[in-house]
Amino acid sequence: MAIRVLIVDDHPVTREGLRDALETSEEIEVAGEAATGEEAVDAARAQMPDVVFMDVRMPGIGGIEATRRIREASPSTKVILFTIDESRSSMAEAIQAGVSGYLLKDADADELVNAARLAVEGKAVIHPQLTAAFIEEVQLADKRPEATPLSKREKEILQKVAYGATTKEVAKELGISPHTVKTHLERIFEKLGANDRAQAVAIAFRSGLVQ
Secondary structure, three states: OOEEEEEEOOOHHHHHHHHHHHOOOOOEEEEEEEOOHHHHHHHHHHHOOOEEEEEOOOOOOHHHHHHHHHHHHOOOOEEEEEEOOOOOHHHHHHHHHOOOEEEEOOOOHHHHHHHHHHHHOOOOEEOHHHHHHHHHHHHHHHHOOOOOOOOHHHHHHHHHHHOOOOHHHHHHHHOOOHHHHHHHHHHHHHHHOOOOHHHHHHHHHHHOOOO
16 A cells, blocks of 8 residues: 655645655655645645655744644654754754654655655654764753753743643643743753753753653
């Protein structure tokens, strides 16, 4: 049975190129396309593809948040993100979102088909350059000075963020304002030596602050 694939990218030319590359294999059936993260979530729910090839950066909710929503609605659907660079900051966040693969956009047809095949087999595939970038992020975390201990509330917020909760969701769950959550996050970033959420999450998992 062919692997049913959904292609998600905001650029029509990129979607066409991916479709042409994937359709070179009899193993793949392109079930549909989407141009935004929101469309991807709706299409995944309607079509129940085996694999979603998802751009990281798109207007709206973006590829990583769309991945979270798709995986929550359909845990059996595998998501492979693709990007044009070797961004360390998005790697940890993507892994926490439940991706099954992470490729550069210059991947050829064989790499794309192989990634889809491995994904449905429950195996992950990450481009070697991206693997190196993630390892570098972990090494940077190891070299940072020991962080100032986080408060109970800061740990609580970091735990929720690490598992994909948005600022609004954290605020609602804890009964505090989004502004207060943002203030706590700024303090967490400062204490951990992180530049953003993704780095904070990577450091938190590496240091055992969250599990």
